[in-house]
Structures are given as structure tokens and as C-alpha cells.
Amino acid sequence: MSDSRERLVVVGGDAAGMSAASQARRLKGPDELEIVAFERGHFTSYSACGIPYWVGGQVSERDELIARTPQEHRERAIDLRTRTEVVAIDPERRRVRSRVLDGPGRGTEEWTGYDKLVIATGARPVRPPLPGIDAPGVHGVQTLDDGQALLDTLEGTPGRRAVVVGGGYIGVEMAEAMINRGYEVTVVNRGKEPMSTLDPDMGRLVHDAMSWLGITMVNDTEVTEIRTGDDGQVRAVVTADGEYPADVVILGLGVRPETGLARAAGLPLGAYGGLLTDLGMRVRGHDDIWAGGDCVEVLDLVSGQERHVALGTHANKHGQIIGTNVGGGYATFPGVVGTAVSKVCDLEIARTGLREKDARAVGLRFVTATIESTSRAGYYPGAQLMTVKMLAEHRTGRLLGVQIVGRESAAKRVDIAAVALTAGMTVEQMTALDLGYAPPFSPVWDPVLVAARKAVRAVREAGW
Amino acid sequence: MSDSRERLVVVGGDAAGMSAASQARRLKGPDELEIVAFERGHFTSYSACGIPYWVGGQVSERDELIARTPQEHRERAIDLRTRTEVVAIDPERRRVRSRVLDGPGRGTEEWTGYDKLVIATGARPVRPPLPGIDAPGVHGVQTLDDGQALLDTLEGTPGRRAVVVGGGYIGVEMAEAMINRGYEVTVVNRGKEPMSTLDPDMGRLVHDAMSWLGITMVNDTEVTEIRTGDDGQVRAVVTADGEYPADVVILGLGVRPETGLARAAGLPLGAYGGLLTDLGMRVRGHDDIWAGGDCVEVLDLVSGQERHVALGTHANKHGQIIGTNVGGGYATFPGVVGTAVSKVCDLEIARTGLREKDARAVGLRFVTATIESTSRAGYYPGAQLMTVKMLAEHRTGRLLGVQIVGRESAAKRVDIAAVALTAGMTVEQMTALDLGYAPPFSPVWDPVLVAARKAVRAVREAGW
Numbered sequence: 001m002s003d004s005r006e007r008l009v010v011v012g013g014d015a016a017g018m019s020a021a022s023q024a025r026r027l028k029g030p031d032e033l034e035i036v037a038f039e040r041g042h043f044t045s046y047s048a049c050g051i052p053y054w055v056g057g058q059v060s061e062r063d064e065l066i067a068r069t070p071q072e073h074r075e076r077a078i079d080l081r082t083r084t085e086v087v088a089i090d091p092e093r094r095r096v097r098s099r100v101l102d103g104p105g106r107g108t109e110e111w112t113g114y115d116k117l118v119i120a121t122g123a124r125p126v127r128p129p130l131p132g133i134d135a136p137g138v139h140g141v142q143t144l145d146d147g148q149a150l151l152d153t154l155e156g157t158p159g160r161r162a163v164v165v166g167g168g169y170i171g172v173e174m175a176e177a178m179i180n181r182g183y184e185v186t187v188v189n190r191g192k193e194p195m196s197t198l199d200p201d202m203g204r205l206v207h208d209a210m211s212w213l214g215i216t217m218v219n220d221t222e223v224t225e226i227r228t229g230d231d232g233q234v235r236a237v238v239t240a241d242g243e244y245p246a247d248v249v250i251l252g253l254g255v256r257p258e259t260g261l262a263r264a265a266g267l268p269l270g271a272y273g274g275l276l277t278d279l280g281m282r283v284r285g286h287d288d289i290w291a292g293g294d295c296v297e298v299l300d301l302v303s304g305q306e307r308h309v310a311l312g313t314h315a316n317k318h319g320q321i322i323g324t325n326v327g328g329g330y331a332t333f334p335g336v337v338g339t340a341v342s343k344v345c346d347l348e349i350a351r352t353g354l355r356e357k358d359a360r361a362v363g364l365r366f367v368t369a370t371i372e373s374t375s376r377a378g379y380y381p382g383a384q385l386m387t388v389k390m391l392a393e394h395r396t397g398r399l400l401g402v403q404i405v406g407r408e409s410a411a412k413r414v415d416i417a418a419v420a421l422t423a424g425m426t427v428e429q430m431t432a433l434d435l436g437y438a439p440p441f442s443p444v445w446d447p448v449l450v451a452a453r454k455a456v457r458a459v460r461e462a463g464w
Numbered sequence: 465m466s467d468s469r470e471r472l473v474v475v476g477g478d479a480a481g482m483s484a485a486s487q488a489r490r491l492k493g494p495d496e497l498e499i500v501a502f503e504r505g506h507f508t509s510y511s512a513c514g515i516p517y518w519v520g521g522q523v524s525e526r527d528e529l530i531a532r533t534p535q536e537h538r539e540r541a542i543d544l545r546t547r548t549e550v551v552a553i554d555p556e557r558r559r560v561r562s563r564v565l566d567g568p569g570r571g572t573e574e575w576t577g578y579d580k581l582v583i584a585t586g587a588r589p590v591r592p593p594l595p596g597i598d599a600p601g602v603h604g605v606q607t608l609d610d611g612q613a614l615l616d617t618l619e620g621t622p623g624r625r626a627v628v629v630g631g632g633y634i635g636v637e638m639a640e641a642m643i644n645r646g647y648e649v650t651v652v653n654r655g656k657e658p659m660s661t662l663d664p665d666m667g668r669l670v671h672d673a674m675s676w677l678g679i680t681m682v683n684d685t686e687v688t689e690i691r692t693g694d695d696g697q698v699r700a701v702v703t704a705d706g707e708y709p710a711d712v713v714i715l716g717l718g719v720r721p722e723t724g725l726a727r728a729a730g731l732p733l734g735a736y737g738g739l740l741t742d743l744g745m746r747v748r749g750h751d752d753i754w755a756g757g758d759c760v761e762v763l764d765l766v767s768g769q770e771r772h773v774a775l776g777t778h779a780n781k782h783g784q785i786i787g788t789n790v791g792g793g794y795a796t797f798p799g800v801v802g803t804a805v806s807k808v809c810d811l812e813i814a815r816t817g818l819r820e821k822d823a824r825a826v827g828l829r830f831v832t833a834t835i836e837s838t839s840r841a842g843y844y845p846g847a848q849l850m851t852v853k854m855l856a857e858h859r860t861g862r863l864l865g866v867q868i869v870g871r872e873s874a875a876k877r878v879d880i881a882a883v884a885l886t887a888g889m890t891v892e893q894m895t896a897l898d899l900g901y902a903p904p905f906s907p908v909w910d911p912v913l914v915a916a917r918k919a920v921r922a923v924r925e926a927g928w
Contacts, residue, residue: 049908223473
């Protein structure tokens with residue numbers, strides 16, 4: 001290095017990477033710490049979670065999704081290099097190799113040494129090798145560039161039939177987006193019900209609500225081909241059971257950790273292909289490398305095992321923690337309980353903790369309780385039904401998971417369970433929780449408490 | 465007693481009393497347990513919390529507020545005697561003396577023996593002995609009968625000026641009710657700001673919002689007289705600072721435990737005049753007497769001291785627990801953390817745990833952090849500002865309390881803090897909470913997490 005300062009290198013300029021860089025910069029000035037960040041795309045620090053709402057028209061400008069631009073990072077003394085891809089990590093010699101993707105220096109490669117390295121390479125969307133998958137009119141929605149490409153297609157295509165492949169979060173959110181744009185929407189889904197992050201009985205409620213919204217739901221089927229016309233444009237999504245005409249196809253098949261570089265560098269990966277870190281988000285066995293965001297696996301505090309959860313809220317936390325540690329402070333990420341919320345039009349969907357199959361997979365015995373209640377006191381105008389399903393451990397009654405499907409104020413009620421899971425509460429302890437009550441906000445027994453009471457009975461009835 | 469069955473006597477037929485009776489009946493049939501319940505009013509098991517919404521017109525019928533009528537209780541083999549007041553409790557001889565208030569037997573008194581007694585006498589509204597306080601047109605809103613009397617006045621009075629005395633929950637909810645009825649509303653309040661259950665800095669936000677709604681806010685003043693006209697009807701509310709013309713006056717000055725009978729019987733009362741119970745809601749020192757609802761004091765889990773909290777949600781829990789224990793089961797009420805939510809039009813107000821003055825009063829040293837954030841991702845349509853104030857213990861960083869003022873989805877976010885308080889979490893632990901995130905529901909850092917992060921810094925900066 002050319003000077004006595006430490007150099008921090010960050011690979012990946014979205015939530016985790018740039019949060020880490022920003023927090024490190026807050027703790028150490030440019031005279032102490034040099035920060036170099038590589039980002040292969042055009043943008044930094046944006047909300048990928050907001051793309052469905054930009055496509056759907058609720059968010060009018062792409063730039064609203066950008067929390068901090070490259071220029072803003074540079075003004076904070078971060079040497080940010082956009083359109084520059086890291087192509088190799090060399091932990092032995094503490095350096096990364098980068099390649100310029102655009103501009104005058106295009107194709108230039110060079111090594112940059114580091115004292116400390118942050119890997120925040122994110123996730124890549126699942127894209128099965130189907131015939132036609134790369135045809136014009138077939139779009140992912142992972143990056144802002146993806147979103148812009150989809151919007152360009154929508155503006156240039158007169159047809160109004162959209163097929164969404166995948167019934168998970170991205171799938172249902174994109175279904176809403178296309179409904180909002182006035183499209184006829186079909187969702188083709190491999191699982192028996194949409195939202196496989198819920199148990200099928202709860203997924204069924206989402207299925208019914210989406211059908212009621214006018215979305216054609218095709219479940220339990222595999223896509224075999226994306227059929228194109230003579231012009232090469234997409235025409236239909238073909239499945240084992242039939243063919244669904246499409247003017248545009250949106251892929252929402254989930255994501256996997258983007259850890260090719262880490263794998264090539266010999267860094268430790270878990271069962272889901274994500275980097276494995278310690279509690280300070282340092283890559284296991286590597287004192288000078290940290291990793292966070294969608295490229296890592298995180299400890300599930302309920303199952304005691306690692307899992308992969310791609311969510312901006314975790315990425316931001318990871319970045320904050322990494323930046324604190326890199327900057328000489330102290331912070332840890334204890335793990336997750338698997339909370340996720342979403343919506344399709346006015347239907348709210350939430351989950352936290354383990355589903356039935358998760359609990360079985362890790363050897364837990366459990367009981368379940370499902371109840372229907374209302375968002376407000378039954379007599380208060382606008383009270384809406386919601387269904388709450390609760391899993392509790394056999395004998396101990398420890399809370400294992402909660403799923404909620406309903407309308408207004410249903411989704412965020414899952415936070416009650418997320419905190420209770422973190423605290424290791426039993427469902428009996430939950431029945432005594434002092435939750436906010438007033439007629440406009442809750443029945444006198446909050447729906448979560450009603451579910452906990454039923455779960456207590458289920459634990460008792462299951463015996464010893 | 466005339467037969468070998470046990471007899472349970474219940475004094476008070478609203479939430480706590482009738483929940484206890486119903487739960488006891490669920491566990492023990494009429495061949496095992498006789499249940500006699502006395503209620504001095506006309507109604508049973510109703511939502512007093514719903515009265516402001518009935519007066520305001522959102523709830524059209526009184527009967528919607530009644531969860532279970534006297535007849536429904538009688539059909540479940542509960543010998544319910546409405547319009548019959550218990551006038552004495554004799555723990556020595558295990559009996560209560562009752563007086564019939566209405567009907568052919570009016571004035572008749574008799575003793576009824578019990579094996580087990582439940583005291584659920586509720587609370588009485590504060591009603592200072594001011595000149596004019598009993599004039600026509602001055603109304604409390606504690607019971608359904610009160611609500612009906614107020615509605616009768618409103619229908620019979622052409623004037624459209626309402627003065628609400630008291631700026632607490634009832635006061636602000638009644639201010640909303642009268643606004644909804646098209647009245648000019650003045651709130652006269654003793655405290656420096658409305659909502660004295662919040663710290664004054666947060667109460668100020670409520671004050672500003674209420675002023676903005678067109679409500680005339682008169683704070684920091686004492687009512688000295690209710691002035692009446694020659695016809696005896698109310699004309700104005702007189703304070704040290706001025707006089708406020710009124711066609712109707714609504715009293716919302718809070719409530720005190722209704723424990724005259726208990727006091728006369730020598731039962732143990734706490735500093736707030738509420739009955740003191742054990743964890744099973746049994747009156748301390750009395751094996752065969754239970755008490756619950758607005759007439760008891762409850763343990764505050766944060767301060768470690770008893771307090772009085774009159775809320776339907778606690779009354780229902782108490783009733784459930786008492787009924788379970790009386791019926792031969794086992795249940796306990798561990799205590800409260802002081803959660804309360806309310807609203808004035810679209811302004812939501814919430815609190816849990818200790819205010820600054822509560823913490824000082826019990827000898828806790830603390831730091832505070834106040835932040836402003838939004839209900840949804842900033843770019844998502846409809847995102848609304850909310851202010852979150854957090855108190856954390858000096859050095860340990862243990863969460864002590866949270867107050868929230870905002871608009872949609874602000875109030876129920878307090879549940880996150882309520883669970884965290886119950887679990888004894890530190891604000892640092894809270895920063896890692898896995899709360900539901902998606903752009904329509906939350907910024908990437910939930911407002912509660914933003915407050916926790918700032919509180920962590922405040923704890924650190926306060927030093928050792």
C-alpha cells in the first residue's frame with residue numbers, strides 16, 4: 001500500500017456493503033482508514049424490495065428507491081467504483097482482482113490489496129435452464145436494471161397478459177404490481193399452494209384471496225418451456241398441464257447466495273451455499289474478512305441451524321454490525337427467527353419461526369392451533385377477519401412459529417411473535433402478554449393471544 | 465346452603481366477574497357448582513371502552529357493545545341477579561348481603577352464603593365536588609347507562625358546544641366522538657399537556673395534533689365550577705383562567721378502584737385503593753376470595769410495584785384466570801407492563817412501561833432517545849411520520865419504556881416493546897430483533913429499531 005493507513009475493501013455496493021462502508025467511515029476518518037468499494041452495477045444502496053411497487057406504479061421514480069447514490073458515497077470519502085466487478089478474492093495475499101465493465105478503461109483488470117475485506121455480493125435469482133428463458137419479454141426483478149428492463153418491455157408491448165412464474169414473495173408482489181397496471185395475471189407455481197414459506201393450509205387462504213382478486217392461480221405444476229413467436233418474443237408459458245398465453249413473463253423463483261467468488265477463494269460455505277460467519281459477521285476462520293447480506297447464511301434461533309434469508313432488513317443490520325467491528329467497535333448479530341411480511345393488494349401475509357415441515361426437519365415435536373379473529377373490536381367499523389396459526393413445542397409449550405393471513409394490521413402483528421420467539425417464551429407466557437388494546441386497534445383479546453390460548457390447550461391435550 | 469354443591473358468588477357482572485363465572489362454569493357443571501352473580505346495573509359483559517365510539521356514531525347500537533346479555537348468562541346456568549347491589553361482604557361468615565334496586569322486591573335485603581367469592585366491583589369515575597357537577601348536561605361515560613344518558617342529552621339539546629373535562633384516554637376519545645358529531649369541542653385539562661400517561665414532550669405532540677383537528681385545548685388549568693343557567697341546565701365550564709361556554713359537559717377524569725365494600729370487609733388494599741391479590745388473583749390472606757378487573761392493583765413488571773390499571777383487556781384476563789382457579793384448574797397473572805393505546809381521529813397514541821417520572825419515582829436512572837421515522841418505506845405511498853421515545857436503564861441498557869405518537873400503524877408497534885419489556889430485554893438486544901419488513905409495512909429499520917439504536921448510543925454516552 002502506498003501509505004500507512006489501513007485499507008478496507010468492500011465487494012458489493014448495495015445494502016450490506018455500503019452500510020458497512022458508511023458505518024466504518026463514521027467510526028474512522030479518511031486519515032485512518034481508506035475505503036475502496038466495488039460494485040458491478042450502476043447503482044448503490046437501493047431497495048430491491050421496492051421494485052414491485054415501482055413496477056406497479058405506486059413508486060413513480062426509480063431514484064426514490066435509492067437511499068444513497070454513488071456520488072453521495074464518494075462525498076463521504078469512500079472510493080466507490082461502479083461498473084467494476086471483482087473477479088477473484090485472494091485471501092492468502094489479501095487482495096482482490098477487479099475488472100472494469102464500462103467506460104474508457106473497459107476490460108482493465110487489477111489487483112487491490114486490503115487489510116480488511118467485506119464480502120457483500122448478494123444473491124442471484126434462480127433461473128432454470130428452460131427453452132426460451134432468455135427470450136425478450138422474460139424478466140427477473142432482482143436489480144434496478146431488471147426493473148427498468150421490465151418497464152421498458154411493458155411500455156413497448158401492447159398485450160395485457162402477464163404470467164408470473166413462482167408463487168413466493170416476489171411472485172405475489174409482482175402479481176399485485178401487474179394487477180395494478182391493469183393486466184390479466186396468471187401465477188404459475190410449483191407448490192401445491194402459493195407462499196411455500198407458509199404451511200399449505202395457510203397458503204390456501206392466500207390462494208383463495210388471489211383467485212378472488214381475479215388472478216388465475218395455477219399450482220402444483222412445473223414450467224417446461226417459455227414459448228416464443230417467430231419474432232423471438234415470448235408468447236406463452238408452457239407447463240406439463242397446459243399452456244398460458246403471455247405478453248410478458250416475470251420470474252419470481254427465489255434467490256441463492258451469490259458466492260462463486262467466495263467458493264473459488266476457499267471460504268467456508270454452508271448447506272445453502274451461503275458464507276458462514278461468526279457472531280460478529282466475520283467469515284469463519286478468517287480474521288480479516290467479514291461478510292453480510294444476501295450472500296451469507298444466518299443462525300435460525302428457533303431451529304439452531306443456519307439458513308439463508310435474503311432480506312434487506314438483515315442486510316442493513318449486517319452492514320451496520322460489520323462496519324462497527326471493522327471500525328474498531330463491537331457489535332454482534334445473534335441470528336434471525338425467520339420473520340417475513342408481504343401483501344397482495346389488501347391481503348396481508350406474515351410468518352415467523354418454523355413451519356410444520358421445518359419443525360419436523362429439525363426433530364421437534366409440536367402442536368398447532370389455528371384461530372380466526374378480527375383486527376379491531378368486532379363492533380368497531382372496518383374490523384377485518386384474520387387467521388392466525390401457531391406452532392408450540394410438545395410438552396414444553398415453547399413457541400415455535402406463527403403465520404398470519406388477513407387484512408389491515410394483520411401482518412405486523414407477527415412482530416409480537418418474533419419478539420416472543422427471540423425471548424424463548426412459551427405459549428402460556430404469551431397468553432399473559434400486555435398488548436395494546438382499544439376498540440379501533442384490537443379485540444379485547446388480541447388475535448395473537450387468542451391463538452396462544454388455543455395453543456396452550458393443544459399442548460395440554462397432547463399430554464406428556 | 466340448601467344442597468351439597470359448592471356455591472360461587474360473584475359481585476359485579478361486567479368483564480372480570482362474568483368471565484370468571486363463565487370460565488368456572490366451563491370447568492364445573494351445575495351439578496358440582498352453583499353460581500350466583502350480582503350486578504347493580506342493567507347490563508352484563510359489555511365493552512365500556514366502546515362507549516366513546518357509540519356516542520361518536522361509529523357504533524350504531526348499544527347492544528353491539530354487549531358481549532353477553534344477562535339472559536345468555538342465565539342460559540348457561542348462572543343465577544344472575546341484575547339491579548341487585550351487594551351492600552356488604554362478611555368474610556368471617558362467608559356471606560354477602562344484597563339489596564334489590566328495582567321491581568316488585570325493591571329494597572329487599574338478604575344474606576347469601578358462599579364457598580368461593582369473586583369480587584369484581586370495577587372502578588368509579590372521579591367526580592370532583594364542584595358546584596354544578598350534578599347539573600343536567602354534565603355526563604360521565606363509565607357505564608352503558610351513562611352513555612345512553614349522554615346520547616339523550618345530545619338529542620335534546622340544540623347547542624353544539626361540548627366541553628370535555630380531562631385530557632386522558634377518555635378525554636381524547638370523547639373529544640373525537642364529539643368532533644365526529646359535528647360539535648365545537650374544548651378540552652380542559654389539569655396537566656401541562658394532554659395524555660399525562662405520556663411524558664410531556666410526547667403529550668405536546670398530541671396537543672398539537674388535537675389543535676390542528678380544530679379542538680380547543682386548554683391545559684394547565686383547574687375547573688372551579690360548572691355554571692348553570694336559570695333553567696338549571698349547564699352553560700359553561702369555569703376555570704381559574706376563564707370560562708368556556710358549554711351545551712354539554714363530559715367528564716373524563718379517570719377512575720379509582722370501587723373498593724368500598726372490600727374496605728368495609730377488612731380486605732387488603734394497596735396504595736391506590738385497589739384490592740391486593742396473589743398471582744392466582746386470590747385476595748391476599750383470604751383463601752376463598754378472588755378479585756379481578758378494575759377493582760384490583762396489579763404488579764408492574766418493570767417497576768416491581770403495584771399499580772392500578774383500568775382496562776378491559778386485563779379484566780378479561782383476570783376473569784379467565786379466576787374462573788380457571790375457582791373451577792379447579794391452575795392459572796396465574798404475572799403482571800402488566802403498562803401498555804395502552806388510543807387515538808384521536810387519525811392520530812394514534814401508545815405507551816408501555818415507565819415514563820420518566822415513573823422511573824424516577826422508583827429510583828431508576830435512565831437515558832432517553834426520541835426519533836422520528838415513518839410507518840412504511842419512505843418511498844411507499846401513504847408513509848406517515850411517527851415519533852418514538854424510548855427509556856433505557858443507565859448502565860444496563862434494559863428497556864424501561866416506549867411511547868409512540870403517529871398515524872397509521874403507530875400504536876400497535878408498541879406491542880414490540882411490550883413483549884421486550886416482559887422478556888427483560890436490553891435496548892441493544894432489541895436492535896437485533898427480527899421484525900417484519902416489507903416496503904408497505906415498515907422502513908428497512910422499523911421505527912422501534914431506530915429508537916433502540918439511538919438508545920444504545922445514549923446508554924454508551926452516559927458512561928458507567
